[in-house]
Amino acid sequence: MAVFSVIKLSELEGAKRIDAEYYDPEYLEVKQKLLKKKFVYFKNLVKEIIHPKEIKREYEEEKQDYLFLLAQNVRPLMFDLSEKKFISEEKAKLMPKNLLEKGDILFVRSGNVGDLTVYTGEPKKIIASSDLLIAKPTFKFSYYLGVFLTTNYGQKILIRGIYSGLQPHIAPSYIKTIPIPILPEEIIRRTEILYLKAQNLLKQSESLYSQAESLLLEELGLKDFKPRYKKTYTAKLSDTFSAYRIDAEYFQPVYEEILSTVSKKHRIEFLKKIFDFRRGIFISTDYYTEEKTSRPYIRIKELTGKTGIDESKIIYIKDNYPIDEANSLQENDIVIAIIGDTIGKTNRIYKELSGGFCSNNTGRLRIKKELNKEIIPEYAEILFQSVIIQSQIEKKKTQTGQPKISDKEIKSILIPILPLSTQQQIASLVQKSHETRKKAKELLEIAKKAIEIAIEKNEKEALDYISKSEEK
Structure with a gap:
């Protein structure tokens, strides 16, 4: 059903925006709720954006003096x-x-x-790229500002400011107009404590994964391995015929060097086995919904790689979608990007x-039932x-309008099989890393929910919610 919103000419906020999305009733309702609280505009809480x-x-992938922060980070x-x-x-x-x-806020x-x-302040020596905006707060509770801006209220008011070119953008001038609720200092202070506890847990999680x-x-024998990409090399004509490839990248010797190093120590098998x-x-x-159903669509x-699936961006599918169980995901399946810049x-x-x-831009990998006791999911x-799989994907992908990899090439990837005792040591660290990250996310959710309760209900309920959550 279509949604209509009638706005007076005098309410067009200086006529700077006249697009319908900007005046979506949901966004207007959020803004009105915030304006009814004690608030300060963001521009009055920052020196500059x-x-x-x-x-x-x-920039380089090899470690140098400064970490260069991209939007994807x-x-x-x-x-x-x-x-x-x-x-x-x-x-x-x-x-x-x-x-x-x-204390800088990065958008x-x-x-x-x-x-x-x-x-x-951690890690030290970070330079931001032009894909980000840096807000320099004068407000001493900058962590609170960040937490508020990731609540349902903060996100809706931020998303309202999107303008589109080839891809969505947001301008500093709009961010400055966002109303920030100034809650009692006790709530602000405790949300900041939760934020910092979560950051410490995230640091521990990263260390465990490393x-x-x-x-x-x-x-695998690759800890100190330094790939040496050769500028000139030769390949047999018969190899080009069998591979149906004549591009130089496919025959780069470094790929075989990696596999040769691993195969000297361990058994390797084709992925399809x-x-x-x-x-x-x-x-x-048509089947997308904002409601969290039992059918997430990945x-x-x-896909983020080491930090797990980004659940904040998952789309869910309506319950009336015609289900073919053969397509559904199971616990411990691996989802892999098979097309685009993030292939692999x-x-x-x-x-x-x-x-x-x-x-359809991804694929599902599921350990065969008969091998469940040989391969640990983590x-x-x-x-x-790791480099052994990612290097093979780099070799096997085709460079057309955008990178992609065929089913045949995926199935021909070589998989090293380590002893179960070693797999278990690795898996244990991965499990601990994910458990620690999950705890961190739970703390951040508590902080966000407390702010939402304070806005929707009252400050006492918000403090009670934090205290009860911390007791669990």
Whole structure:
């Protein structure tokens, strides 16, 4: 059913925006609720909002003096540093305004608008890219500002400000107009404590995952392996015929060098012998719902790699969707991106997301029943994110309008089988990492919910909610 919203000419906010979406009744209702509370506009709580200076891809994957933060590294109230870029101190000095300071609020400027976090001072020496906006608060409770802006209220008021070019954008001028509720200091202080506790847990989670990665690479014989990409090399004509490929990248010797190193220590098998592979399905937007049903729909944008599936962006499918159980996801399935710039990115399906589906730009990998006792799911998860699998995907993908990989090439990926005792050590670290990250997310949800209760009901209920949640 169509929704109509009638706005007076005098209410067009200076006629700066006349698009219907901006005056969606839901957004207007949210704004009115905030204006009824004690509030201050965001512009009065910050010194400035900086659009960082642009740098033309002069960053490297090899570790250097400064971490270079891209939009993909900023998730709701956290950093995702599973993929890191760096720049030298010399280049960093050319962009002093891009340097982050403790308490800065980082907004994704284009793409995943609405994603934001607050910098705690760790890790040190970070330079922001031009895909982000940096707000410099004068308000001493900057973590509270970040938490509020990720509540339902904060997100709706942020999303309202999106304007579209080739992709969604948000402007500093709009962010400055957002009304921020000024709640009692006790609520603000306790939400900040929850935020900082969560950040410490996230740091622990990252450390555990790094330990698992190091152990895996050590067992594979790749811990100190430095790939050496050759500029010139030869390949047999017969190999080009059998591979149906003549592009130089496919025959880059480094790929065989990696496999050769691993196969000297461990048995390797073709993926098709270990996993059942099935492409994901297209589901029309007619079946999308904002209600959290039992049918989540996992797309490429929810795949983050090491930090798990981004549940904040998951679309859910209506209960009236005609279900084919052959397409549904099970706990411990692995979803892999098979087309686009993030090709090869993978995540394991947790119990909470089983019963859903993955999109047609992804594929599903499921350990064969007869091999359940040979392959531990958490080992498979981290293995697919490692250099031995990712290098094979890099080799096997085709460069057409956008990168993609065929079913045949996926099934021909070689999988190393480590001893079960080693797999278990790796899996244990992965499990602990995810459990710690889950606790961190729970604390952030408590902080957000407390603010929403204070806005919708009263401050006493908000404080009671925090206290009861902390007792659990």
